[in-house]
Amino acid sequence: MQIRGPSRGEMVNVARFEQVSKSYRNFWGRRQQPALKDLDLQIARGEVVGLLGPNGSGKTTAIKLLVGLLFPDKGRLQLFDGSPADARQRARLGYLPENNQLLPFLNAEESLDFQARLRGLDRKQRSQRVPALLERLGMLRARRQRCDTFSKGMARRLALAQALVGDPEMLVLDEPTSGLDPLGTRDFKELLREQKDRGTTCLLCSHLLSEIELVCDRVVILYQGDKIREGTLSGLLDDPDRVLLTLRKPGKGLVERLVELARGASEEVQNAPYKRSLEELFVASLADVGGRHEGDAFGAAGGNDAPARGDTA
Numbered sequence: 001m002q003i004r005g006p007s008r009g010e011m012v013n014v015a016r017f018e019q020v021s022k023s024y025r026n027f028w029g030r031r032q033q034p035a036l037k038d039l040d041l042q043i044a045r046g047e048v049v050g051l052l053g054p055n056g057s058g059k060t061t062a063i064k065l066l067v068g069l070l071f072p073d074k075g076r077l078q079l080f081d082g083s084p085a086d087a088r089q090r091a092r093l094g095y096l097p098e099n100n101q102l103l104p105f106l107n108a109e110e111s112l113d114f115q116a117r118l119r120g121l122d123r124k125q126r127s128q129r130v131p132a133l134l135e136r137l138g139m140l141r142a143r144r145q146r147c148d149t150f151s152k153g154m155a156r157r158l159a160l161a162q163a164l165v166g167d168p169e170m171l172v173l174d175e176p177t178s179g180l181d182p183l184g185t186r187d188f189k190e191l192l193r194e195q196k197d198r199g200t201t202c203l204l205c206s207h208l209l210s211e212i213e214l215v216c217d218r219v220v221i222l223y224q225g226d227k228i229r230e231g232t233l234s235g236l237l238d239d240p241d242r243v244l245l246t247l248r249k250p251g252k253g254l255v256e257r258l259v260e261l262a263r264g265a266s267e268e269v270q271n272a273p274y275k276r277s278l279e280e281l282f283v284a285s286l287a288d289v290g291g292r293h294e295g296d297a298f299g300a301a302g303g304n305d306a307p308a309r310g311d312t313a
């Protein structure tokens with residue numbers, strides 16, 4: 001397996017925003033309020049950076065600037081060894097747009113194969129990479145199903161596979177888990193961790209804060225086009241004044257004794273039963289009824305039962 005992270009101590013920026021501003025024009029061609037204001041942001045090789053912010057705060061605008069779909073009004077953008085305007089630098093990216101851009105008349109396998117061709121993979125590489133990715137994203141049984149018959153989550157999985165097919169050095173993902181079920185979300189987090197272990201750099205934006213918390217090294221929070229916070233997760237989230245103690249099957253009376261002891265020595269003591277997350281419950285419930293097989297997230301709609309080419313949805 002090829003690892004492409006930096007050697008220890010080496011920090012190479014693969015992307016950089018320098019005082020970047022962007023405003024859109026209205027119907028009459030007048031510039032509106034800036035969607036992004038003087039953004040400074042550096043992304044080092046191998047880093048996973050999360051962009052957070054409420055609706056309309058400029059996340060997608062920042063992403064589109066980085067992948068070369070928009071041009072800044074002001075400021076400078078670096079992408080790898082050049083700028084986003086340079087097609088050779090863009091070719092090193094895997095981009096998942098906010099809205100999936102799938103060709104409706106192709107099936108999942110053809111779509112992915114087409115993207116792989118665009119990425120310059122030869123026949124042998126494609127014959128390995130396409131089925132492997134379809135399996136990895138739970139789309140194997142739906143591989144012959146036309147894209148215009150996909151459910152929202154299936155379309156998102158395929159779009160994600162498209163972003164990954166060229167084995168990019170950097171992933172730029174705009175709300176990657178929107179439309180995915182909890183299992184899909186969990187698979188995605190695992191996938192992102194694998195990519196991170198391989199040294200793939202990643203910039204992603206999401207509204208699912210738990211997702212960001214689990215996978216990102218660093219977060220940037222935007223609000224009305226301004227960067228209002230930036231830092232490592234532990235730097236932003238650790239609260240040095242509090243400690244969480246979890247006990248599995250504590251002996252009789254132990255909790256009462258500990259609480260008693262703690263009350264004498266600490267300002268604030270909370271004692272509550274441990275609650276599983278809804279995700280833990282969902283995954284455990286599916287495991288109880290047999291779960292699902294790898295590469296087989298979807299049932300009978302895919303595979304041989306898929307509508308023939310030319311059928312309308």
Ligand SMILES: Nc1ncnc2c1ncn2[C@@H]1O[C@H](COP(=O)(O)OP(=O)(O)OP(=O)(O)O)[C@@H](O)[C@H]1O
Pocket residue numbers: 024025035053054055056057058059060061062
């Ligand atoms: N094509 C466009 N034309 C005009 N204004 C736009 C356009 N795209 C975005 N905007 C405006 O730019 C601002 C930032 O939008 P952007 O899509 O970057 O936000 P976002 O943080 O991605 O939001 P969301 O969480 O809803 O995806 C918003 O005020 C939006 O209305």
Ligand SMILES: [Mg+2]
Pocket residue numbers: 059060061098174
């Ligand atoms: Mg957006």
